[in-house]
Amino acid sequence: MQPTSGASERTPWLTRLFGVNPHEAPAVAAGLAMFFLLFTGYFMLRPVRETMGVAGGVDNLQWLFTGTFLATVAVLPLYGWIASKVARRRIVPWVFGLVVATLLGFGLGLVLQPDNVWAGRAFYIWVSVINLLLISLAWSVLADVFASSEAKRLFALIAAGASAGGLTGPLLATVLVEPLGHGGLMLLSSLFIAASAGMALWLHRWRDRHPLERSGTHAPAQRERPLGGNPFAGATAVFRSPFLLGIALFVVLLATVTTFLYFEQARLVSELFPDRARQTQVFGLIDTVVQVLAILTQLFITGRVAQKLGVGVLLVGVPLVMAFGFLWLALAPVFAVFVVVMVARRAGEYAFVRPGREMLYTVVPPADKYKAKNFIDTVVYRGGDALSAWVKRLLDVLGDHPGLAMLIGAGIALAWAGTGFGLGRAQRRREAQLHP
Incomplete structure (x- = not known):
């Protein structure tokens, strides 16, 4: 037993505590910084977006969701063109730079006309488009830079940077919304997003300096080349692959x-908190609680679960909890219960579902990591948003009873859990084929 104890003492503390090898520490720090900066910038905008959505009328939210889906579809060809023509390592600076330019424009517009309802609706739609686009791209960089075995150890830890940013952003929004106004928050958030793109570039350079034994698609020369193909290649790849369809x-x-x-959140908040500044503070407080729980779980639990039990466990646990949560809401549709369920859903998604979902992409080709993944994360996600928004609105109009929607939600959550279980098994088979 003594040699084992001595070896343990020589093991770096980062490896013992977080599973990080010494040469990986700079990359983990860069990944943490990339997500911290991106999520700080986005979560400064999120409470503003929620307030703009409520200001436009809760009964009109399904229209905003539909507008978001249509805007996402419109943006897809532009993104696809960039991903086809620009070197893999430069996709993020191009896309992030264009997004920052639009945010500066919105910020200036709301500084000049802070009460313009249509400007607020346009901002709601645009932020709903770019948040998925930017986050998806950041995860694409990680899936491109790290191998599957590294992802299981490191993705959850790196995702803690997102939770830290998600904690900092709402706090900044809550404190600065009155002195800076909504327009000022947009201008400040754009600086954080621009800095995040710099960290993505650094991650590619780190992989260049530390190539894998079997470099393959991780080789520097490969990341210098454009992915090629047409702007719609991501969509066609999804429909050709059962794994991507799953x-x-x-x-x-x-x-x-x-x-x-x-x-349900919009309905309850609009009823209980009619003041717009107060609504922004409530949304910011919920975000803060979510991120505190998520970051603790990401640091100390998620990586160990992924290594010992596999990716499938990360994809099944939260859907099962949500099935129970929907049933609870159907029986007790009050704000306190809703907050508990919402916090569990969002913290669980950040700590378990999102890292697990991104690990799935480490076993697909590079083009799918940027194109098919982005199509799924944006168009498919927003399409699901728009469709379910109209279904939820129809249920409310026909029955005027939120409990019915909650019961249907429980059934959907169970189907979600079953899909996650199947994807976990498929990921293990693909990983075994890549690393026999």
Whole structure:
């Protein structure tokens, strides 16, 4: 036993505590910084977006969801063109730079006309488009840079940077919304997003300096080349692959569960907190609680679960909890119960579902990591949003009884869990084929 103890003492503390090898520490730090900066910038905008959505009328939210889906479809060809023509390592700077330019424009517009309802609706739609686009791209960089075995150890830890940013952003929004106004928050958030793109570039350079033994698609020369293909290649790849179709179904069910809870949130908050500044503070407080729980779980639990039990466990646990949560809401549709269920859903998604979902992409080709993945994360997700928004609105109009939607939500959550179980098994088979 003594040699084992001595070896343990020589093991670096990062490896013992978090599973990080010494040469990986700079990359983990860069990944943490990339997500921290991106999520700080986005979560400064999120409470503003929620307030703009409520200001436009809770009964009109399904129109905003539909507008978001149409805007996402319109943006897809532009993104596809960039991903086809630009070197893999430069996709993020191009896309992030264009997004920052639009945010600066919205910020200036709301500084000049802070009460313009249509500007608020346009902002709601645009932020709903770019948040999925930017987050998906950041995860694409990680799936491109790290191998599957590294992802199981490191993805959840790196995702803690997202939770830290998700904690900092709402706090900044809550404190700065009155002195800066909504327009000022947009201008400040754009700086964080621009800095995040710099971290993505650094991650590619780190992989260049530390190539894998079997470099393959991780080789520097490969990442210097454009992916090629046409702007719609991501969509066609999804429909040709049962594995990618499974991920798409998983995302649609996730979006449906999220939308059902989102509509309930908008209804309860609009009834209890009529003041717009107060609504922004409430949304910011919920975000803060979610991120505190998520970051603790990501740091100390998720990576160990993924290594010992596999990716499938990360994809099944939260849907099962949500099935129970929907049943609870059907029996007790009050704000306190809703907050508990919403916090569990979002914290669980950040800590378990999102890292697990991104691990699935480490076993697909590079083009699918950027194109098919982005199509699923944006168009498919927002399509699920729009469809479920109209279904939820129809249920409310016909029955005027939120409990019915909650019971249907429980059934959808069970289907979500079953899909996650199947994807976990498929990921193990693909990983075994890549690393026999």
